[in-house]
Amino acid sequence: MATSDDIPTTQLLISSGNGPVARNVLQTPLRDAEPSEIPVIDVSGLFRPSLADRQAVAHQIRDAATNTGFFYIAQHGIPRPTTEAAHAACLDFFRQPAEVKQRASIDRSQRFNGYKPPATLRINPFESVDVRESFSWVYDPRYDPAVADVAQIPPEAAAHLCQEDFPWEATANLPQFKAAIVDYWRACLELARALVRAFALALDLDEHFFDSKVTYPDAVLAMNYYPPLPKPAGDDAVGRAQSEQEVSIGSHTDFQLFTILWQDDNGGLQVLTRQGQWINAKPIEGTLVVNIADYLQRITNDRYISTVHRAQNWSGRERVSMPFFVGFNWDESCGVLDNCVAEGEEKRYEEISCAEWVTRRAKAMYKADGFAEGKTAVPSS
Structure with missing residues (x-):
């Protein structure tokens, strides 16, 4: 039986907060993930009064976070009609003529709100331009049910927050768009705070350890629209999928704590295992995908x-x-947690604020871009 040492590899470059990072990728055909690689976790226990129930879910999350860093969540509490309405709103927006979508251009936003048209995004400067369109909406405390009075937000937090009506004014021609997107964003925000507590438990901390750090969180909803790509011919099509090939969204890691992803049933999400093999994270009905991001690592x-x-x-x-x-x-900022440092180990990272880290990650794509023969890198929210 052949081992991974016998399989040819190619080098994949990605950008990071510490410059370009190289990964060796096995030249094997793309395959579907095994349940042990991307498990399905029933997270309904997170919403029960029993601490033992919540801890049981947290232990499963810990296993997944230390293995592939990806997992599906079932029984997550987001109603199907809420998700379906948001999906329909996405299609309504992206199927409009280009000139109508451009009314919501991100160029008009104070931050990262709004529309990004085709051929303007390259999440990985070492691969093709992303073949997608996107619409993003960043955290706005006016829509957070946990914020009783926006005027009472501490100045140091308020300085980083964006409150603008532009995204909704620019999409007012779609009467259901704002309601559907805000409803879904709120449902994700509630779930995210439950997962933050679960991650605290998974790290053997008090479940409210991080609560003060997610009062006005970096909570960004992006809606991505991917037209179909031509599928390469041949059995080794995916094994050959490297930087010269078209990508819907390029190879990357996410910036902050974690990502909650809804994907439709068409598939296309691929995950690089620790052994260097691309695997499919196929859509599973009724689930969301969660993946660990850089700051949590x-x-x-x-x-x-x-x-x-x-x-x-x-x-x-x-x-x-x-x-x-x-x-x-x-x-907020956070250094390496003491209980994540074993005896004889050292803390591998300095403490850094979230604002500085996200800014560094975004800039890193531009720096890496210079390393990649002048391609234009555009960070994705």
């Missing part, structure tokens, strides 16, 4: 894995995904 001293992933939409149909990116408040 940092504060756990690499206990939890921020895994490289990408998408290639070879379904022959349009594909929609709705990632919800979760991070601490921008004014």
